[in-house]
Amino acid sequence: MALNGDLKRIVALAGGVGGAKLIDGLARCLPAGALTVIGNTGDDFRHYGLHVSPDLDTVMYTLAGIAHPINGWGIAEDTRHMLGMLARYGEETWFGLGDRDLATNVLRTHWLAQGLPLSAVTARLCQRLGIATRLLPMTDDPLATVVYTLEHGKLAFQEYFVRHRWQPTVQRLVYEGAETAQPAAGVLEALEAAEAIIICPSNPLLSVEPILQVRAIREAIKARRVPCLAVSPIIEGAALKGPTVKIMRELGLRADVAGVADYYGDLIDVLVVDEADREVDIPQRRFVTNIRMMTSTDRGRLAEQVLRLIGDLHS
Amino acid sequence: MALNGDLKRIVALAGGVGGAKLIDGLARCLPAGALTVIGNTGDDFRHYGLHVSPDLDTVMYTLAGIAHPINGWGIAEDTRHMLGMLARYGEETWFGLGDRDLATNVLRTHWLAQGLPLSAVTARLCQRLGIATRLLPMTDDPLATVVYTLEHGKLAFQEYFVRHRWQPTVQRLVYEGAETAQPAAGVLEALEAAEAIIICPSNPLLSVEPILQVRAIREAIKARRVPCLAVSPIIEGAALKGPTVKIMRELGLRADVAGVADYYGDLIDVLVVDEADREVDIPQRRFVTNIRMMTSTDRGRLAEQVLRLIGDLHS
Numbered sequence: 001m002a003l004n005g006d007l008k009r010i011v012a013l014a015g016g017v018g019g020a021k022l023i024d025g026l027a028r029c030l031p032a033g034a035l036t037v038i039g040n041t042g043d044d045f046r047h048y049g050l051h052v053s054p055d056l057d058t059v060m061y062t063l064a065g066i067a068h069p070i071n072g073w074g075i076a077e078d079t080r081h082m083l084g085m086l087a088r089y090g091e092e093t094w095f096g097l098g099d100r101d102l103a104t105n106v107l108r109t110h111w112l113a114q115g116l117p118l119s120a121v122t123a124r125l126c127q128r129l130g131i132a133t134r135l136l137p138m139t140d141d142p143l144a145t146v147v148y149t150l151e152h153g154k155l156a157f158q159e160y161f162v163r164h165r166w167q168p169t170v171q172r173l174v175y176e177g178a179e180t181a182q183p184a185a186g187v188l189e190a191l192e193a194a195e196a197i198i199i200c201p202s203n204p205l206l207s208v209e210p211i212l213q214v215r216a217i218r219e220a221i222k223a224r225r226v227p228c229l230a231v232s233p234i235i236e237g238a239a240l241k242g243p244t245v246k247i248m249r250e251l252g253l254r255a256d257v258a259g260v261a262d263y264y265g266d267l268i269d270v271l272v273v274d275e276a277d278r279e280v281d282i283p284q285r286r287f288v289t290n291i292r293m294m295t296s297t298d299r300g301r302l303a304e305q306v307l308r309l310i311g312d313l314h315s
Numbered sequence: 316m317a318l319n320g321d322l323k324r325i326v327a328l329a330g331g332v333g334g335a336k337l338i339d340g341l342a343r344c345l346p347a348g349a350l351t352v353i354g355n356t357g358d359d360f361r362h363y364g365l366h367v368s369p370d371l372d373t374v375m376y377t378l379a380g381i382a383h384p385i386n387g388w389g390i391a392e393d394t395r396h397m398l399g400m401l402a403r404y405g406e407e408t409w410f411g412l413g414d415r416d417l418a419t420n421v422l423r424t425h426w427l428a429q430g431l432p433l434s435a436v437t438a439r440l441c442q443r444l445g446i447a448t449r450l451l452p453m454t455d456d457p458l459a460t461v462v463y464t465l466e467h468g469k470l471a472f473q474e475y476f477v478r479h480r481w482q483p484t485v486q487r488l489v490y491e492g493a494e495t496a497q498p499a500a501g502v503l504e505a506l507e508a509a510e511a512i513i514i515c516p517s518n519p520l521l522s523v524e525p526i527l528q529v530r531a532i533r534e535a536i537k538a539r540r541v542p543c544l545a546v547s548p549i550i551e552g553a554a555l556k557g558p559t560v561k562i563m564r565e566l567g568l569r570a571d572v573a574g575v576a577d578y579y580g581d582l583i584d585v586l587v588v589d590e591a592d593r594e595v596d597i598p599q600r601r602f603v604t605n606i607r608m609m610t611s612t613d614r615g616r617l618a619e620q621v622l623r624l625i626g627d628l629h630s
Contacts, residue, residue: 049425085418103400110364
């Protein structure tokens with residue numbers, strides 16, 4: 001069994017809350033600087049002129065130890081006084097921007113307007129919060145997840161996800177900008193130097209697919225000479241969080257662990273599944289453990305097991 | 316004596332806190348819609364990408380009844396959580412943007428970016444807050460008060476006023492953009508239709524002069540056929556608030572009521588002075604009353620007296 005300290009270059013693909021939990025565990029198990037996270041920017045949007053990057057911020061706040069303990073997104077003990085005043089102005093308040101969270105969005109927007117790419121902005125925000133893990137947006141280019149729904153037609157991601165609470169029926173997902181989006185600086189280098197690649201238990205279609213839609217990222221993962229593992233976001237046919245199962249069903253995909261294995265196909269070598277799914281029949285190697293992360297200890301334990309597994313695969 | 320109800324078209328020039336107090340009194344004494352305020356935008360600035368209009372907002376919040384009761388600027392019971400988070404990011408927090416106040420600045424910046432002029436943005440904000448008084452920025456163009464100081468050289472207005480708490484010695488004031496700035500839509504029409512023009516007890520150099528620097532506004536006031544009154548911002552050689560006396564001295568002006576009268580010259584017909592200055596010798600007509608506005612009642616009383624005086628001048 002390899003010691004985690006031997007692992008120096010781990011890359012993880014992560015969406016929002018679910019992914020951030022494993023990222024948190026991995027960051028705590030690995031030496032400082034050993035972990036690079038490629039974050040999803042497919043749900044970034046402009047809200048009242050502010051550039052909001054929900055998934056990047058969820059990972060960042062989690063790594064900084066300031067994430068809201070219940071929601072998973074946003075900042076602990078944040079208030080919503082700006083939002084309350086927006087309401088007084090008769091404006092929309094469906095997107096729950098906290099006051100402290102707003103500082104991040106104001107700074108990001110300000111720095112982007114000064115000409116910094118999102119990757120540099122993200123690095124600066126993380127550095128200011130004292131985060132040792134490297135967090136890279138998948139791309140500095142616009143690449144927006146767009147949801148075509150039965151009830152409301154085309155919806156911007158946050159319209160679908162937050163405003164309509166992912167209730168509309170999804171007919172099609174389109175990743176606008178994918179044809180031209182290039183990986184952000186550092187992404188390909190990190191993937192090429194990685195000792196292993198981990199796909200976090202995030203929604204495969206909404207959180208991971210946008211990252212894979214950056215063609216060069218998918219190609220780099222396909223061309224890997226190191227293990228790529230995914231942790232299932234589904235246990236016994238139920239999503240750990242959010243609309244994973246609902247959307248897979250609506251899109252005609254098999255909405256269980258085997259469906260996740262199908263979806264990733266040969267992009268992954270191992271699927272980490274819950275003990276409840278120990279009998280699942282999948283083409284990839286199966287690693288069985290308890291994948292629920294209810295507590296901080298759970299996060300560390302699962303991360304530890306994933307890293308041991310990587311060590312074993314290397315030895 | 317004319318009844319205030321007979322006055323339908325009063326125009327007042329106002330800066331920030333001091334001016335807003337009289338505006339508040341006037342708005343309460345006059346029929347709804349009878350008052351038009353021309354506000355100072357010389358201290359507007361961009362802060363972290365947000366377009367901040369301190370004087371317009373002070374007047375607006377005062378008229379909406381939500382101004383901070385002690386500071387005079389900002390919103391009552393506002394919090395500073397965004398600012399606290401900015402501090403955590405190692406950023407500057409000398410400009411005290413409250414969380415609720417931020418909603419105004421986010422909306423203003425957003426609407427300006429959509430192409431609305433500042434006057435339309437201001438009208439929309441006021442309308443949403445249920446304000447009957449018309450608040451017009453002096454101009455929709457950039458016109459920035461710049462302060463040349465002995466200690467720090469050239470300072471943007473808020474750098475001088477807030478960051479350095481108006482302590483540096485002023486050598487020269489420059490109103491950048493004045494050559495080309497045009498009055499905002501409605502300003503000249505309001506001045507031309509006015510039954511009287513009131514210059515509020517604001518800093519003549521920092522709050523009123525930027526308004527007068529819009530050439531067409533000064534010319535319209537010069538060409539008036541109705542009374543123009545100023546309420547003195549100085550009592551017994553001391554400023555009611557802020558650096559009025561300090562700056563007048565530093566610029567070699569007489570820093571008392573007579574200095575104010577000199578400064579406005581034939582732009583005004585009457586100077587409203589405090590009882591303490593009843594003996595002052597000025598070329599304009601002098602109207603003596605208690606001009607301190609400590610309470611809401613004081614504001615109403617002074618406004619009432621000013622309006623009666625206007626009625627008397629008309630009769």
